[in-house]
Amino acid sequence: MALARSPKILIHDTPAPSYGIAGLVGLAVFALYVITLAPTTAMWDASEYITAAYILGIPHPPGNPLFVLLGRVASLMPVGSVAVRVNLLAAFCSSMSAAIWFLVAERVLVAWSNIRWTRIVAAVTAALLGATTFTVWNQSVVNEKVYTVSLAFFAVVSWLTVRWCDDPDGPVADRLLVMIAYLIGLGYCNHPAGLLVGPAVAVAVIVRRPRTLVRWRLLLAGALAMVLGLTPFMVEPIRAAWHPALNEGEPTGCTDKIGFSCTFSHTTAVRLMANVNRDQYGKPDLTLRQAPFSAQMGMWWLYFKWQWLRDSRGTAPAMQLLLALGFLALGIYGGVTHWRYEKPSFWFFGPLVLTVTVALVYYMNFKYGSSQAPGLSGVAREVRDRDYFYLWSFSTWSVWAALGLAALWKDLAGRITGPDARRWMASSPILLFGLIPFAGNWRDASRARETATREWAHDLLNSVEPYGILVTLGDNDTFPLWYAQEVEGIRPDVTVAVTSLLSTDWYPRGLLRRKITPYDAAHGPAAYRNLGLPVPTKPILSLTIDQLNAIPEYVDVREPQIFQAGTLKAVVDPRRLEYGVPTRGDLIVLQFIKDNLNVRPVYIARTSGGYVQALGLEPYALVQGLAVKIMPSAVMPTADTLAAPGVGHIDVRRTLDLWNGYGMPKAVISRGDWVDRPSIGIPALYIGTASMIAEVLDRRADSTGSDRMRKIAMDLAESTRLMDFMQARAPSRAPSESGDGRAQQKIPIRP
Amino acid sequence: MRYLSRAPALRVHSVRAGAAIVLFLGYADLVNGGVTGAPVLLVVGYLLLVPAVILTWR
Numbered sequence: 001m002a003l004a005r006s007p008k009i010l011i012h013d014t015p016a017p018s019y020g021i022a023g024l025v026g027l028a029v030f031a032l033y034v035i036t037l038a039p040t041t042a043m044w045d046a047s048e049y050i051t052a053a054y055i056l057g058i059p060h061p062p063g064n065p066l067f068v069l070l071g072r073v074a075s076l077m078p079v080g081s082v083a084v085r086v087n088l089l090a091a092f093c094s095s096m097s098a099a100i101w102f103l104v105a106e107r108v109l110v111a112w113s114n115i116r117w118t119r120i121v122a123a124v125t126a127a128l129l130g131a132t133t134f135t136v137w138n139q140s141v142v143n144e145k146v147y148t149v150s151l152a153f154f155a156v157v158s159w160l161t162v163r164w165c166d167d168p169d170g171p172v173a174d175r176l177l178v179m180i181a182y183l184i185g186l187g188y189c190n191h192p193a194g195l196l197v198g199p200a201v202a203v204a205v206i207v208r209r210p211r212t213l214v215r216w217r218l219l220l221a222g223a224l225a226m227v228l229g230l231t232p233f234m235v236e237p238i239r240a241a242w243h244p245a246l247n248e249g250e251p252t253g254c255t256d257k258i259g260f261s262c263t264f265s266h267t268t269a270v271r272l273m274a275n276v277n278r279d280q281y282g283k284p285d286l287t288l289r290q291a292p293f294s295a296q297m298g299m300w301w302l303y304f305k306w307q308w309l310r311d312s313r314g315t316a317p318a319m320q321l322l323l324a325l326g327f328l329a330l331g332i333y334g335g336v337t338h339w340r341y342e343k344p345s346f347w348f349f350g351p352l353v354l355t356v357t358v359a360l361v362y363y364m365n366f367k368y369g370s371s372q373a374p375g376l377s378g379v380a381r382e383v384r385d386r387d388y389f390y391l392w393s394f395s396t397w398s399v400w401a402a403l404g405l406a407a408l409w410k411d412l413a414g415r416i417t418g419p420d421a422r423r424w425m426a427s428s429p430i431l432l433f434g435l436i437p438f439a440g441n442w443r444d445a446s447r448a449r450e451t452a453t454r455e456w457a458h459d460l461l462n463s464v465e466p467y468g469i470l471v472t473l474g475d476n477d478t479f480p481l482w483y484a485q486e487v488e489g490i491r492p493d494v495t496v497a498v499t500s501l502l503s504t505d506w507y508p509r510g511l512l513r514r515k516i517t518p519y520d521a522a523h524g525p526a527a528y529r530n531l532g533l534p535v536p537t538k539p540i541l542s543l544t545i546d547q548l549n550a551i552p553e554y555v556d557v558r559e560p561q562i563f564q565a566g567t568l569k570a571v572v573d574p575r576r577l578e579y580g581v582p583t584r585g586d587l588i589v590l591q592f593i594k595d596n597l598n599v600r601p602v603y604i605a606r607t608s609g610g611y612v613q614a615l616g617l618e619p620y621a622l623v624q625g626l627a628v629k630i631m632p633s634a635v636m637p638t639a640d641t642l643a644a645p646g647v648g649h650i651d652v653r654r655t656l657d658l659w660n661g662y663g664m665p666k667a668v669i670s671r672g673d674w675v676d677r678p679s680i681g682i683p684a685l686y687i688g689t690a691s692m693i694a695e696v697l698d699r700r701a702d703s704t705g706s707d708r709m710r711k712i713a714m715d716l717a718e719s720t721r722l723m724d725f726m727q728a729r730a731p732s733r734a735p736s737e738s739g740d741g742r743a744q745q746k747i748p749i750r751p
Numbered sequence: 752m753r754y755l756s757r758a759p760a761l762r763v764h765s766v767r768a769g770a771a772i773v774l775f776l777g778y779a780d781l782v783n784g785g786v787t788g789a790p791v792l793l794v795v796g797y798l799l800l801v802p803a804v805i806l807t808w809r
Contacts, residue, residue, distance in 0.1 A: 055786070056786040056789075056790060066797070068790075069790045069793050069794050069797075070794060072786065072790040073790050073791055073794045076787065076791070175805060175806055175808060178805050178808070179802060179805045179806065182801065182802070182805055183802075186797060186798075225805065228801065229797075232793070232797060234778065235781065235793070238778070238781050238782055239781065242784055258782060258784075
């Protein structure tokens with residue numbers, strides 16, 4: 001009977017999958033994601049990936065070539081802004097996954113109930129539950145990572161494997177296996193997580209048809225298909241040879257233009273493999289645990305608790321724990337139900353859940369989580385919460401949790417007397433439990449009206465005078481600027497140089513290659529209209545590529561060092577630098593200062609913490625808005641230049657002028673929350689700036705102005721839950737300079 | 752399934768040739784610096800045509 005309804009791919013004698021309803025479920029989930037979609041970019045890697053997609057560039061290793069291709073195609077869609085288009089790609093992939101989880105759940109439930117509508121309702125619950133878990137939802141409404149594309153591959157391979165498990169000897173079985181091999185290879189080109197599904201497929205094959213392992217022709221076909229799936233990696237060296245603005249790892253041996261010999265060279269091969277293998281990150285061997293395994297499982301549990309009720313404000317921890325325990329129990333019950341009713345697919349899905357939970361936790365080998373055990377001090381921590389690495393875990397667990405709910409539903413229906421339909425209907429409210437994440441996560445998972453990151457990028461870039469070099473320190477003060485420059489065309493005249501990447505070999509080369517773009521005065525801040533700065537003709541560094549390559553990774557000096565450039569003479573204290581010695585990145589920053597003092601302004605972003613002080617530049621530091629300008633000679637107080645303890649001096653007029661054009665305070669206050677706590681330093685910087693301006697205006701007896709700035713600071717603090725920070729805020733003291741009489745050496749900055 | 756196994760030889764060959772041509776053109780455009788046609792062709796080739804080739808393989 002079912003065969004007759006499925007004219008195409010239909011295996012065994014199971015009822016035909018409800019593809020139409022799966023499509024509707026996918027559409028409904030997509031609609032939810034569109035409603036809660038971010039209207040622009042976001043913190044962390046979102047800007048990097050949107051930029052890479054838009055310019056067909058190469059993001060951080062492994063370079064994600066398949067994502068870049070997909071993102072580029074998405075960016076060509078005639079809807080919304082470029083960022084919205086790429087965000088829609090994430091939404092589309094996740095909603096496709098939801099549709100496929102519907103199919104998987106429906107298939108598993110065939111032996112559980114012979115009433116089709118009950119299977120459909122339970123499967124819809126599975127799809128909605130998975131789609132509304134916090135991390136899946138939050139990652140699906142902005143393209144922060146490539147994991148939603150991974151999730152789509154993961155789900156498709158899961159569905160194909162479930163179908164293969166149904167009839168491993170059927171006429172389509174071999175093709176399904178070859179297709180699975182191809183998709184695993186292709187998924188790897190999106191992210192190495194594409195391989196996660198591999199062990200579960202292997203277990204399913206070994207259990208269901210072990211003789212498959214000796215069918216060498218099939219194995220060869222699978223291997224060839226997988227290799228074909230890996231060929232998008234060829235995109236990396238080809239695009240890298242065109243030196244796009246985002247060319248991380250620079251996986252090419254071509255220096256000027258693309259060519260056959262430089263593309264098929266040893267250099268290209270070495271750099272490409274370094275990218276694919278993510279050598280840049282130098283992750284330790286798995287035997288060297290970065291935190292106890294129990295703590296790493298604790299991190300997973302912390303994020304598991306977030307899935308059902310994120311509660312970012314921490315107002316309902318007991319409820320959050322209760323729900324997490326409930327969904328944990330439901331998932332276990334669902335696993336048992338799966339085993340009980342559908343062993344063939346259990347042999348795939350069971351190992352899959354194990355792979356993306358315990359095995360993945362072991363493999364990722366994370367340090368303590370950013371939000372984990374806040375009372376624990378002295379332990380190494382991840383810079384941010386890594387819940388997104390367990391997206392697949394929470395997504396698959398949801399399928400089992402929904403199966404558990406379905407099993408409970410059936411148990412309840414069995415206790416009620418009456419006709420079938422009535423019994424099922426009467427007990428169906430239990431399924432509402434599956435809607436809890438939908439209700440509980442909306443506020444925190446939604447990215448609607450979240451425009452702060454875009455505004456932050458504009459504000460920081462506009463804090464820099466035309467043709468300036470802006471030294472930044474990390475992801476959140478760098479990637480949004482790349483997005484603003486490359487996608488929105490905001491202030492491309494500014495050279496953004498992030499210290500963490502300056503220590504690589506490829507990034508400084510890319511900065512040297514960067515073309516100087518004329519400053520667009522009409523669209524820049526009014527403060528720069530009359531500066532009349534000429535377009536610099538000198539490159540940002542006086543070094544050749546070879547000289548640049550020859551800068552050592554670090555200089556092993558631990559004592560304070562003198563750095564001199566013209567009238568600027570600073571005492572660099574390596575002990576205050578991040579690694580305790582001047583690194584290649586620090587040396588290049590100093591070289592920037594030396595080469596550009598009278599050519600182009602050099603700034604250090606105020607997100608850099610004590611970097612200005614560590615370089616001994618405080619006497620030369622002049623705060624202008626969100627950045628610190630390094631002046632050629634020591635800054636002297638004037639009517640508009642006041643001492644600002646801890647940061648040097650503040651250019652009051654410029655900072656006020658710039659502040660009036662800043663868009664982020666309004667965006668943050670309008671959104672009314674700041675869910676991502678690890679990036680809270682950004683709004684805190686604005687609060688600090690507003691407070692600083694208020695203090696300055698107080699000194700000038702401008703009470704109206706100071707009240708206005710204080711109100712903005714308070715509103716920002718309230719919106720971002722930083723009232724404690726606001727109340728505790730006191731002017732920080734400038735750190736004392738070295739002067740302890742220890743030997744001082746010169747840092748090897750080139751003349 | 753029978754539908755797949757009965758796929759006419761011409762159609763099978765057309766899909767294979769189409770996939771090969773589309774991927775070749777995509778990479779050719781990419782080598783020449785293309786950033787619009789190349790990704791479209793490569794996405795169509797990798798995500799639609801190659802899977803179609805695998806599913807219609809005889």
